[in-house]
Amino acid sequence: MSTVDQLLRSMVQAEVERAIAPLAAALEAQQEVLGRFAAAFGAPLKRGPGRPKKLALLPAGKPARVGATKVRATDGQRLCAVIGCKRPARAKGYCAAHYQKYRMLKETGRLPSDWVEDAEPQTVKNIVLPRGRAGAKALAEAKKKA
Ligand SMILES: [Zn+2]
Numbered sequence: 001m002s003t004v005d006q007l008l009r010s011m012v013q014a015e016v017e018r019a020i021a022p023l024a025a026a027l028e029a030q031q032e033v034l035g036r037f038a039a040a041f042g043a044p045l046k047r048g049p050g051r052p053k054k055l056a057l058l059p060a061g062k063p064a065r066v067g068a069t070k071v072r073a074t075d076g077q078r079l080c081a082v083i084g085c086k087r088p089a090r091a092k093g094y095c096a097a098h099y100q101k102y103r104m105l106k107e108t109g110r111l112p113s114d115w116v117e118d119a120e121p122q123t124v125k126n127i128v129l130p131r132g133r134a135g136a137k138a139l140a141e142a143k144k145k146a
Contacts, residue, residue, distance in 0.1 A: 077089070078093070078121055079121040079122055080093070080094055080095035080098055080121065080122075081093040081094050081098070081119035081120065081121055081122065081123055081124045082094065082095070082098045082122070082124050082125075082126045083122050083123065083124065083125055083126060084122075084126065085097075085098060085122075085126070089121065092117045092118050092119075093117070093118045093119045093120070093121070094119070094124075098126075102115055105127075108139060108142050108143070109142050109143070109145065109146040110138075110142050112125075112127060
């Protein structure tokens with residue numbers, strides 16, 4: 001390394017140190033304030049409990065939270081009858097959402113033959129219903145047939 005290089009380096013280092021001096025002082029002051037807080041309350045500042053643990057980590061046998069759509073079937077629980085649905089069964093073999101769909105389909109006379117009561121888990125093929133105008137039309141047609 002040349003002497004010019006070294007000189008340049010030391011100059012830059014000195015300049016940087018001078019520039020960050022106020023920042024370092026501020027940090028030190030903050031540390032001191034935190035320390036005083038700790039002394040006042042008799043314990044170091046602790047962070048909160050944070051995000052709750054994932055449900056999978058909870059001991060088995062604990063019921064899944066009601067209404068939590070993100071909760072997937074927990075161990076030992078029967079799965080929803082609809083193929084591909086990972087929620088636990090709530091009524092007649094269906095999860096809450098698919099039981100509502102079952103009821104609606106039954107009421108409007110559009111219940112497919114495989115949507116039976118107390119169906120075995122993962123045995124019922126889900127159906128996609130038409131929406132909007134097409135949905136209204138399908139509903140009217142079903143009503144006409146009934
Ligand atoms: Zn389901």
